[in-house]
Amino acid sequence: MDKNICVLIPVYNEGEVIRQVLSDVLKEYSNVICIDDGSRDNSQSEIKKTNAKLIVHPINLGQGAALQTGIDYALQDPKVEFFATFDADGQHELKDIKKLLDTLKSKKLDIALGSRFLGRAENMPWSKKVTLKMAIQFSNRTTGLKLTDTYNGMRVFNRKFAENLNIQGYDFTHAAEIIEKIALGNYKYAEVPVTIRYTEYSKSKGMPILNAINLGLDTLLNRISK
């Protein structure tokens, strides 16, 4: 087991699936941090039944804030060299973490990004595909990076990137913010094919299309106001 990698899992009302997801992740990785973002269901008690470290936001702040809290906590441990972000709803595949980590190490990258469009997206609803493709186009135009997937929760990055990240977008805008950081900081990055499995559960939890509009506007406003 790699002691020098920490798996960060933001959790918001995932009581139904989180224990299963964690028991899988904990088989391969010992340092797993769950950041409960003010869930109102039984997520917290489910996480406590596992060996994952639990950090609790007293109120719901958004996924970006949860990730940053997890990163801040993990950075306190000097042994942690690599950080992986993983979704709590069970749509990521565990083996993909290793794939990203191996690529990061072999290519000496700062960050490896998962891409479902280079890999596979199983049972992806067409509406989701259309929104995502539009969001990706938008992000590529604004940041100048050429990526195939921008809103993928699966990433692995090194300590240097973690120390400089400091996410300000508290909700889903953090994904665009991370891409922007890569572009502005000239970090070495690569996309790695990953598999995303859409289940009925994850589809019901995913980002609604209307949110994509908010996201686009927010990203645009953030860029203008900088």
Add this chain to the structure above:
Amino acid sequence: MIIKVILIAAILVVFFWFLSNRSSLQVHAWQKIGVLLLSVIGIIVVISPEISNRMAHHLGVSRGADLLLYLLTLAFLFMTLNLYLKDKEERRRTVILARKVALLEAQLSKKND
């Protein structure tokens, strides 16, 4: 006539309440000046409505009442923007606070382990 007394009294009450209320969030000096100006203009317009008519003609608006409506709309938009920015700043602070609480709690439980 009675309406004039009521309106002027109301303007004065709001004006003095605004200046004396120190418990609320910091009120900038320019905001105080703005309220002072608005109160003075308000009182003048209440006392002699013809002035607003004359000002309206000057600015190419046909009636004083219309001019007041336009100014009110502008003031409303400005206030909305102001509230939005304030809300955003409040949210930023709340996030910092809540994240700090979460991290402190996590560190405490780590020490107790």
